[in-house]
Amino acid sequence: MNVWKIARRHRALLLTGIVLGVAGAAATLAQPVVIGEMIEAVAADRSLTGPILLAAGLFAADAALAAAHAYAIGRAGENVVHDIRHTLAARLLRSRLASYNRWDQGDVFTRMVTDTSLARICMTQALAQIVTSAFMVVGGIALMAWLDPLLLATTLGCLSVASAVSLLLARQVRRVSVGNREDTSTFGSALMRVMGALPTVKASRAEARETAHLTGLAQRARRSGIRVSALSAMLTPAMNVGTQVALTVVIAWGMARVATGDMAPADLTSFLMYLFYLVSPLVMLFMSIAQFQQGRASVDRIAELGTIEQEDGGDGPEAAVEGHGLSFENVSFSYPGSDTVVLDGVSFTVPERGLTAVVGPSGAGKSTVFQLVERLYEPVSGTVRIGRTDTARMPLAQLRSLVGYVDQEHTLLRGTIRENLLYAAPDAAEADIDEALRMAHLTEVIAALPDGLDTELGERGSGLSGGQRQRLAIARSLLQHPRIVLLDEATAHLDGDSEAALHDSIATISRRCAVVVIAHRFSTITQAEKIILLDAGAVRATGTHADLTESSSLYRRLAEHQMATA
Secondary structure, X not given: OOHHHHHHOOHHHHHHHXXXXXXXXXXXXXXXXXXXXXXXXXXXXXXXXXXXXXXXXXXXXXXXXXXXXXHHHHHXXXXXXXXXXXXXXXXXXXXXXXXXXXXOHHHHHHHHHHHHHHHHHHHHHXXXXXXXXXXXXXXXXXXXXXXXXXXXXXXXXXXXXXXXXHHHHHHXXXXXXXXXXXXXXXXXXXXXXXXXXXXXXXXXXXXXXXXXHHHHHHHHHHHHHHHHHHHXXXXXXXXXXXXXXXXXXXXXXXXXXXXXXOOOHHXXXXXXXXXXXXXXXXXXXXXXXXXXXXXXXXXXXXXXXXXXXXOOOOOOOOOOOOOOOXXXXXXXXXXXXXXXXXEXXXXXXXXXXXXXXXXXXXXXXXXXXHHHHOOOOOOOEEEEEEOOEEHHHOOHHHHHHHEEEEOOOOOOOOEEHXXXXXXXXXXXXXXXXXXXXXXXXXXXXXXXXXXXXXXXXXXXXXXXXXXXXXXXXXXXXXXXXXXXXXXXXXXXXOOHHHHHHHHHHHHHHHOOOEEEEEOOOHHHHOOOOEEEEEEOOEEEEEEOHHHHHHHOHHHHHHHHHHHHHO
């Protein structure tokens, strides 16, 4: 992702703001000349009406142009940061899971929120200020040269040392700003880590340890932030010292020359005004350079996040899906960057209707099978088909509309129950909503809530019990009318009554489409018309519960272990 290319989309508004700023600077530069004319008019006993009206016009124009400049640059900045955030958000949401999982969520958040704000300053406000301040400085120096080259040479001699020091400071500001951004991101990542596991932190009595850890990271960010502030704070005094020395020399030498008649009082007045006018633009120039350097560090961090790998095939014409059911054909898979084989030549078929259970010990590759069906990851080799159609040929939107997926975490989002329920099918009719709730045995649960479907849920669906969250996730998947429903540990957190109710729901759903469930409870497994036994990434056996009980020693061990722990 090219951040500067995004900024160039708004170059017309940015250039308009810069032109307004330059015009305002020109109005400012004309003011000392008019003041000089007023002094000459007084000395020559001429009318002051013309110079006064001209000066008033310049003051008004300066104010109006400054306001228009600030608005145009501010609007351009907001447009730029909006487009960057829009582009980044879209890329993150369409990123490959393998690539996204390599990033720390706190760092991603910092880059999306804080770094984009700093990039806005860099690419609009600081850049425009550099141009307008440079114009003001160059224009002021040119007019000072026109008034008196000797006084200008003296002035530049005093200011050159201060300018050199300011440039060195600006370079150092960028260097320490990069470190401060990294320290801030590290703190944000650590904070999100513990806040996402707050019950575990409390249960482990780790509040003091985590507080100490966060305090240490905050202290590191504080130290690097103080270094940025210290270097930035020296920019203005460095220029002020040079300006004050120049002002002292100009006043002393200029008054001496006026006394001897070598310089007109009006010219000295104009020259001193230009010197005063030069102070603020010089300070702003170097401060803007420092801001630009700080912002460049943020731009680089945003561009780095923009390189996150994207999923292929998100859009495009839908493929013709022939037939129903699901099949794996000699599928092998390893997670990116790992040599460990997770699936090794896996082949099986799932009928177009009915309940199929995928069973096996932990680490057998069961959840990976579901992730490959959803194309959250791509197989290293082999083919996954829905009907007779290779899922790799389908646009992701089409594929995921055909597959309802409930993951192990039964993930819900902060918001209302209705918003969570409609997440995969925002245009679902009320009749479909009622049917999905009935099939998930949630009708009475929702009716008992004071606000019904408009009840607000907290993070990860807090406000509902574990079993209720699970059934809500299942109802959500049913609303998209999938051909295949994937349930990862569907009954893991249900009590006996809820489990029995869900079994009835699964039986109902499986008469309409294919239901594939990863299960450890044999109360679920024994209901399946087909069982696929996985171990060490390979299919060891397929069949019914009776078939596998008779033919597979591994299946019998799993059954005996489950019975012993039930």
